[in-house]
Every structure is written in C-alpha cells, then in structure tokens.
Amino acid sequence: QQPVQSPQAVILREGEDAVINCSSSKALYSVHWYRQKHGEAPIFLMILLKGGEQKGHDKISASFNEKKQQSSLYLTASQLSYSGTYFCGSILSGSARQLTFGSGTQLTVLP
Amino acid sequence: DSGVTQTPKHLITATGQRVTLRCSPRSGDLSVYWYQQSLDQGLQFLIQYYNGEERAKGNILERFSAQQFPDLHSELNLSSLELGDSALYFCASSVASAGVTEAFFGQGTRLTVV
Numbered sequence: 001q002q003p004v005q006s007p008q009a010v011i012l013r014e015g016e017d018a019v020i021n022c023s024s025s026k027a028l029y030s031v032h033w034y035r036q037k038h039g040e041a042p043i044f045l046m047i048l049l050k051g052g053e054q055k056g057h058d059k060i061s062a063s064f065n066e067k068k069q070q071s072s073l074y075l076t077a078s079q080l081s082y083s084g085t086y087f088c089g090s091i092l093s094g095s096a097r098q099l100t101f102g103s104g105t106q107l108t109v110l111p
Numbered sequence: 112d113s114g115v116t117q118t119p120k121h122l123i124t125a126t127g128q129r130v131t132l133r134c135s136p137r138s139g140d141l142s143v144y145w146y147q148q149s150l151d152q153g154l155q156f157l158i159q160y161y162n163g164e165e166r167a168k169g170n171i172l173e174r175f176s177a178q179q180f181p182d183l184h185s186e187l188n189l190s191s192l193e194l195g196d197s198a199l200y201f202c203a204s205s206v207a208s209a210g211v212t213e214a215f216f217g218q219g220t221r222l223t224v225v
Binding site: 032034039040041042043044047087089097098099100101102103104 | 113144146152153154156159166167168169199201203212213214215216217218219
C-alpha cells in the first residue's frame with residue numbers, strides 16, 4: 001500500500017520553512033525519508049520507528065504520529081541545496097517489510 | 112558513493128529483447144530491493160530479496176524476474192521488452208530484512224527501449 005504524500009510540489013525562497021506530509025491508511029511499522037536530485041540516486045535522510053518520535057538531521061527533522069499513521073518532514077531555514085524530490089517510504093506493520101514509496105514532493109528553493 | 116554498484120549504467124535495446132541488470136550490494140548487506148522509476152515518476156517497488164530468498168513482491172510484471180545469488184549480488188531480468196519499460200532501475204541494499212535500517216541506493220541503470 002503506497003503512502004500518500006502532500007503537497008506534490010513546493011516552491012520557497014532560501015531561508016523559508018517547509019513541511020511535507022506522509023500518511024498511510026494502514027498501520028505503519030516505520031517511515032523512511034529520502035531526497036533525490038534529478039537523475040541521481042535517492043539519499044537517505046532518516047528513519048522513524050516509534051509513535052511520536054522526532055528525529056533531526058541538521059535543519060531537517062521529522063515526526064511520526066503512530067496513532068494517526070502520519071509522518072511529517074520539517075525543513076527549517078531552507079538552503080538551495082535542499083532542492084530535490086522528497087520521498088517518504090513506509091513499511092507496514094505485519095507486512096513482509098517491503099519498503100514502498102509515496103509519489104514524492106518536489107521542493108524548489110529559490111535564491 | 113553509497114557502496115551499491117549497478118551495471119550497466121546505460122542500456123539501449125530494441126523491443127522484444129531481453130536484458131539483465133546487475134546489482135552488487137554494500138559489503139555486509141543481506142537485503143536487496145529493486146525499484147523502477149519512470150520519467151519524473153515515483154519509485155515503484157518491484158521485489159526484495161534477503162540472504163538469497165525472495166521476501167516481498169510488488170507490482171512486478173510477469174515478464175520480469177529477479178534472483179539473489181549466494182555471493183549476495185542480484186540480477187533483474189527483463190524480457191519481451193516494450194517501449195513502456197524504459198525507465199531508471201534502482202537497486203538498494205540494507206543490512207536487515209527491512210524496516211529498521213536505512214537502504215542505500217545504487218546509481219541506477221537507465222534502460223531505453225527503442
């Protein structure tokens with residue numbers, strides 16, 4: 001079951017903040033966040049395993065609401081290098097542990 | 112460099128042909144995943160292997176097959192190729208079966224079917 005990401009695209013200025021959401025209709029075991037630059041391999045950002053857990057990576061952090069089966073990725077004070085497509089990947093509870101990705105959110109940071 | 116090696120990087124072939132894509136996971140990683148990414152689209156999960164055994168299957172066509180060998184490298188075989196099979200094919204590897212550890216992606220094989 002593919003997670004649902006929103007928004008599909010975001011355009012912001014350098015220094016602005018952004019939030020990308022990821023939700024599932026089924027119980028999640030874990031949520032993974034990746035960033036992909038055009039034509040390149042996706043790069044791992046973070047994994048969230050427990051409800052309410054929040055992790056950070058430089059000025060990028062994420063939360064996981066296990067009760068709502070939702071995760072959000074927070075980009076603070078965006079830098080030009082943050083531009084790319086962000087994918088959330090989900091692994092469902094009780095599943096064969098396949099890592100299924102959402103359709104992605106295209107983030108563009110302008111100077 | 113993620114440590115995951117995919118070959119070839121580019122492949123151009125005709126419709127109806129068969130090709131094999133190869134993936135060498137990071138040293139120590141037992142799990143291999145295959146994904147298909149069509150132009151500007153998302154990552155479609157195809158199949159996952161763990162230590163030589165198939166663990167999960169996604170929307171993989173019957174014309175496609177894969178296997179993981181004892182040395183843990185994996186191959187994705189695509190046969191009776193169609194124009195719509197043109198895409199970037201990624202392989203990823205992780206230490207664990209799935210869920211608790213990050214997956215590292217290779218640089219992908221760009222397949223063009225003409």
